[in-house]
Amino acid sequence: MIRRLCVIGTGLIGGSLALALRRAGAVEEIIGAGRDEAHLRRAVELDVIDRHTTDLARAVLGADLVVLAVPLGAMQPVCAAVRDKLDGDAVLTDVGSAKQAVIDAVQAVFGALPARFVPGHPIAGTERSGVEAAFPGLFRGRRVILTPQAQTDSKALQTVRTMWEQTGAVVEEMEVAHHDRVLAATSHLPHMLAFALVDSLSRLGDRHEIFRFAAGGFRDFTRIASSDPVMWRDICLANAEALLTMMARYRTDLESIEDAVVRRDGEQLLEIFRRAKKARDRFVA
Amino acid sequence: MIRRLCVIGTGLIGGSLALALRRAGAVEEIIGAGRDEAHLRRAVELDVIDRHTTDLARAVLGADLVVLAVPLGAMQPVCAAVRDKLDGDAVLTDVGSAKQAVIDAVQAVFGALPARFVPGHPIAGTERSGVEAAFPGLFRGRRVILTPQAQTDSKALQTVRTMWEQTGAVVEEMEVAHHDRVLAATSHLPHMLAFALVDSLSRLGDRHEIFRFAAGGFRDFTRIASSDPVMWRDICLANAEALLTMMARYRTDLESIEDAVVRRDGEQLLEIFRRAKKARDRFVA
Numbered sequence: 001m002i003r004r005l006c007v008i009g010t011g012l013i014g015g016s017l018a019l020a021l022r023r024a025g026a027v028e029e030i031i032g033a034g035r036d037e038a039h040l041r042r043a044v045e046l047d048v049i050d051r052h053t054t055d056l057a058r059a060v061l062g063a064d065l066v067v068l069a070v071p072l073g074a075m076q077p078v079c080a081a082v083r084d085k086l087d088g089d090a091v092l093t094d095v096g097s098a099k100q101a102v103i104d105a106v107q108a109v110f111g112a113l114p115a116r117f118v119p120g121h122p123i124a125g126t127e128r129s130g131v132e133a134a135f136p137g138l139f140r141g142r143r144v145i146l147t148p149q150a151q152t153d154s155k156a157l158q159t160v161r162t163m164w165e166q167t168g169a170v171v172e173e174m175e176v177a178h179h180d181r182v183l184a185a186t187s188h189l190p191h192m193l194a195f196a197l198v199d200s201l202s203r204l205g206d207r208h209e210i211f212r213f214a215a216g217g218f219r220d221f222t223r224i225a226s227s228d229p230v231m232w233r234d235i236c237l238a239n240a241e242a243l244l245t246m247m248a249r250y251r252t253d254l255e256s257i258e259d260a261v262v263r264r265d266g267e268q269l270l271e272i273f274r275r276a277k278k279a280r281d282r283f284v285a
Numbered sequence: 286m287i288r289r290l291c292v293i294g295t296g297l298i299g300g301s302l303a304l305a306l307r308r309a310g311a312v313e314e315i316i317g318a319g320r321d322e323a324h325l326r327r328a329v330e331l332d333v334i335d336r337h338t339t340d341l342a343r344a345v346l347g348a349d350l351v352v353l354a355v356p357l358g359a360m361q362p363v364c365a366a367v368r369d370k371l372d373g374d375a376v377l378t379d380v381g382s383a384k385q386a387v388i389d390a391v392q393a394v395f396g397a398l399p400a401r402f403v404p405g406h407p408i409a410g411t412e413r414s415g416v417e418a419a420f421p422g423l424f425r426g427r428r429v430i431l432t433p434q435a436q437t438d439s440k441a442l443q444t445v446r447t448m449w450e451q452t453g454a455v456v457e458e459m460e461v462a463h464h465d466r467v468l469a470a471t472s473h474l475p476h477m478l479a480f481a482l483v484d485s486l487s488r489l490g491d492r493h494e495i496f497r498f499a500a501g502g503f504r505d506f507t508r509i510a511s512s513d514p515v516m517w518r519d520i521c522l523a524n525a526e527a528l529l530t531m532m533a534r535y536r537t538d539l540e541s542i543e544d545a546v547v548r549r550d551g552e553q554l555l556e557i558f559r560r561a562k563k564a565r566d567r568f569v570a
Contacts, residue, residue: 186499202564229558273514279487
């Protein structure tokens, strides 16, 4: 049982985590913290958190578990704000989409990586953001990746693992570099492609016509382009190297489709499309 | 009322059209035709069509409405096979995703464009294909674009318009070049991006790992990569110029995101993502 949970950032992820843990009866008290007073009050109204404060240092006082659920760019200043007030045995974890960057930020603030810090990342989300988008079932059946370090305390690791399991998630451990590469491929790159597509079309002269005739495929394909721009800016900056590697690969592959169309090379196109369909059908099955 | 409808190609689109018209009580008899005897027998078993034949010339005999629902690359040979057997007052239409190419194919076969040929394109589909994927509601509330030509007979146009309206679709007319450009932007380009992404990831050494950690966003984003490869090869070849224009635009836009990541230019990334989110949110609303 978590006695006092402090969630810093009560948006889609932080809010859904609070709701899920409360529903599971896994927590006694939830403190929500963040910069935006109105947003926090809304989180209290929606019964996502019990109490709120915009004073991060006060927020963590007496908390046995502190979850950082802010955009990646805010991790370091938030850590700096809470560092001296964390309970000696408080466990600290985060939900960031790029793990090396969070580890670096925590290390920069604490000098060395605290033993009771457990880097984590739930592979879940929707294109919506904010506490109004939060719901307790967000993590059910989803994977949560933890990337414990050499100095990570095994009891702290177990605390965070249990927390996620109580939301219905499946917890796995992974190397940091591997996490960052896998996420660059399956999440960060696709978001870039969707943002680029919508942006590209939105600057066409006849964009209203264009969007009017877009069908269901387009709606699904571009859903992730409705994601939070600040969060995604931070992800790009935080996982830049892995993302750039994937973008370069992708650029080459897209160019070979373009080349095949230029050459009217039906055989080549068919081969690429068949390989892709086979991989995608296998992924869904 | 359509007395005898001949659907050449009883896949997702042709099959769904047959089912929708039958359900609407808009047709007396439906003949299904195609190359694959087993597929056609399955269409009869599923009550999608009344009778079937692999002899296209026989299929159109006595039909008052003939629908070409085959991949774009098959349009010309299919037209050639039926040309001399079409009833004098039979209306001919198609469902191809690229209109200039179909018009060219019909013209090549008939010498001049027949007055009773009405080029058409339902903006509907799923990533599944074949008669088993067909369902009568596929076109409900969806747009169908007709691109009549100067020589198109107005009664033939009305027949095709009525046919689609009876499936629950909303029919609009459009210039051919405009259709081909709009579809390149909203459908053909996104399919290329999805095929390229899945293909790119499927050739990574740790692809099993990669796909294992893909979440809902990835599933939606790549849904269209499960589409029929032959159909999409034909679309690329048939709408090559419009597609290449969009691909070149897109390449430039994706490269500016890549450049912004290289330069760690958060302002630029934020601006692009905000513009895209705004356009996408407006499109959905």
